Amino acid sequence: MGALPAGFLADSVNRISPSQTIGMATKARELKAKGRDVISLSAGEPDFDTPDNIKEAAIKALREGKTKYTDVDGIPELKAAIAAKFKRENGLDYKPSQISVGTGGKQVLYNALLCTLNPGDEVVIPAPCWVSYADIVLLGGGKPVFAPCRIEDGYRLKPEVLAKAITKKTKWFLFNAPCNPTGAAYSKAEIKALTDVLMKHPHVWVLTDDMYEHLLYDDNVFYTPAQVEPALYERTLTLNGFSKAYCMTGWRLGYAGGPEPLIKTMCKLQSQSTSNPSSITQWAGVEALNGPQDFIPKNRQAFKERRDLVVSMLNQAKGIKCPKPEGAFYVYPSCEGLIGKTSGKGTKINTDEDFVLALLEEEGVAVVHGAAFAMSPFFRISYATSTAELEDACSRIQRFCGNVR
Ligand code: PLP
Numbered sequence: 001m002g003a004l005p006a007g008f009l010a011d012s013v014n015r016i017s018p019s020q021t022i023g024m025a026t027k028a029r030e031l032k033a034k035g036r037d038v039i040s041l042s043a044g045e046p047d048f049d050t051p052d053n054i055k056e057a058a059i060k061a062l063r064e065g066k067t068k069y070t071d072v073d074g075i076p077e078l079k080a081a082i083a084a085k086f087k088r089e090n091g092l093d094y095k096p097s098q099i100s101v102g103t104g105g106k107q108v109l110y111n112a113l114l115c116t117l118n119p120g121d122e123v124v125i126p127a128p129c130w131v132s133y134a135d136i137v138l139l140g141g142g143k144p145v146f147a148p149c150r151i152e153d154g155y156r157l158k159p160e161v162l163a164k165a166i167t168k169k170t171k172w173f174l175f176n177a178p179c180n181p182t183g184a185a186y187s188k189a190e191i192k193a194l195t196d197v198l199m200k201h202p203h204v205w206v207l208t209d210d211m212y213e214h215l216l217y218d219d220n221v222f223y224t225p226a227q228v229e230p231a232l233y234e235r236t237l238t239l240n241g242f243s244k245a246y247c248m249t250g251w252r253l254g255y256a257g258g259p260e261p262l263i264k265t266m267c268k269l270q271s272q273s274t275s276n277p278s279s280i281t282q283w284a285g286v287e288a289l290n291g292p293q294d295f296i297p298k299n300r301q302a303f304k305e306r307r308d309l310v311v312s313m314l315n316q317a318k319g320i321k322c323p324k325p326e327g328a329f330y331v332y333p334s335c336e337g338l339i340g341k342t343s344g345k346g347t348k349i350n351t352d353e354d355f356v357l358a359l360l361e362e363e364g365v366a367v368v369h370g371a372a373f374a375m376s377p378f379f380r381i382s383y384a385t386s387t388a389e390l391e392d393a394c395s396r397i398q399r400f401c402g403n404v405r
Contacts, residue, residue: 016135020372021380024356028366039393040366041381044180045249046329048302050284051295054246057287058280066283070276073267074101074255078282081289082255089213091227092238094257100266101285103277105211105241105254110136111266112207112237112256113172117142121171126157128332128373130180130209142171146374151323151334155182159193166197170204175225178212181373181380182332183307183325185216188223195229206236211254214245214296216327217304234259244329245296246288251281303329306383306390313394314381317401329384332370339377344403352377362403363396 021042028040061067074082079096086092102108109132113123117140125133127146134144147165149155162173175194178185186194198204206225213222226236241254256263276282307324310331314322319337335355342348347358352369356379359365370378383390 012139012141015138019131019135021131021368024366024368024372027360031360031364036364038360038364038366039385039389039396041383041385041390041393042366042368043384044330044382046244046247046299046384047386048247048295048299050247050251051288051292053291054248054284054288057291058284061280061283066279068279070279070282072271072276073263074099074276075279075282075286077286078255078289081286082257085289086238086257090210090224090238092224092233092257094238095260098260098263099255099257100263100270101253101255101277101282102266102270103252103254103274105209105239105243105256106132107252107270107274107277108239108241108254108256108266109133109207109209110139111269112239112258112262113137113140113142115262115265115269116140116171116205120169122167122169123172123174124162124165124170124204125174125374126162126176126179128155128179128181128370128375128378129174130176131372133174133176134374143169145170148375149182149184151321151378154323155179155184155325155332156186156190157194159197162194163197163200166201166204168203170201172205172207173198174207174209176209176211178216178325178327180212180328181330181368181370183328183330185220185326186223188221188228191223191225191228195225195232198225198232199229202235204235206232208236208238210238210240211244212328213240215300215303215329217300217307218326220326237262242285242288245299247299248281248284248288251278251284253277253281253285303383306385306387307331309387310381310383310390310394313391314397317394317398319401319404320397329382331381331383332373332378333381334378335370336377338401338404341404344400344405349404352379355379359397359400363400365393365396365400 024042237258239256242248322333356369
């Protein structure tokens with residue numbers, strides 16, 4: 001097959017790039033398939049299996065013939081469970097008509113942005129940020145505006161930086177804490193300082209991605225913007241999902257609560273694309289939210305121990321500086337100390353991408369370069385893998401860095 005004819009592809013799709021985290025995970029899998037000894041710390045998914053009670057609920061749904069089309073944006077039972085979750089865990093009142101359920105948080109986010117962005121509309125995104133935000137904004141014809149979060153500030157957005165990023169064209173402020181890729185989380189007072197800025201700009205809506213809500217360590221407590229500043233409720237979309245806390249990445253289920261007219265519009269878009277998320281997955285989601293939650297603190301404890309191990313071992317690697325994050329299952333170390341130098345096998349390290357490619361080639365450790373998350377020179381490690389693999393991977397990183405000249 002030759003190339004596609006000129007002008008055949010849509011401009012919108014030419015504006016975006018493939019997900020670089022998926023790209024790195026694929027590269028690691030290919031090397032493994034060729035027999036190379038590779039440890040992949042690139043995927044953003046828990047290594048724990050989905051709890052049995054959730055699997056059983058799906059099997060029961062199948063046996064009971066719950067295998068037909070459902071309401072486009074979620075069955076009433078799931079919307080009721082989500083409304084109860086918002087009330088119980090976040091103190092937020094959302095009626096079922098204010099809830100949208102989609103095939104993963106990613107689809108819900110996509111629906112929200114595609115339904116609201118017009119050419120030139122700006123979306124303020126604290127950076128570093130999840131790989132998909134900017135591309136979805138670009139797909140919708142909007143303009144991502146990155147608001148930098150410095151390592152010195154624990155990768156938290158400062159209110160004055162948010163204020164500076166907002167213009168007349170800003171449509172959304174896209175907030176994500178605990179954050180992928182940095183793991184940064186905010187205290188109630190720190191969120192209040194940001195919502196105070198947003199209160200001065202009534203044209204700006206808030207899209208808060210609370211996907212890592214339950215993965216918060218030590219004494220940190222989770223707050224979501226509409227809970228901290230109830231006056232923002234009318235212009236906030238609160239996004240969440242099942243992938244991370246419930247270990248359900250492959251099931252594809254996510255949701256959001258927000259103003260009814262926006263939710264209705266998102267349903268219209270979904271009705272002309274995928275229609276409902278899998279009926280079986282939705283029944284599993286009902287059990288996930290209404291059933292026992294005791295595995296969440298157990299997983300959290302395991303992640304916390306892994307975080308401590310990884311942070312300690314990385315800080316012993318020459319040229320690496322790794323802050324200790326509050327949440328999620330990522331660390332975002334700086335590799336500035338290695339830039340401009342040469343690896344043990346002679347590769348010049350000019351960028352964080354050079355660093356991650358040389359690390360993969362020379363030590364068989366797959367991580368993702370900071371440029372993918374809009375802040376260099378850094379890299380992201382996902383520590384959602386076994387302690388033994390993490391120890392092995394961090395020893396290899398220490399060896400790689402020790403050999404850099
Ligand atoms: N938001 C963030 C910050 C994420 O890291 C991810 C997944 O990696 C998602 C949203 C999407 O999750 P899903 O589509 O699996 O629900």
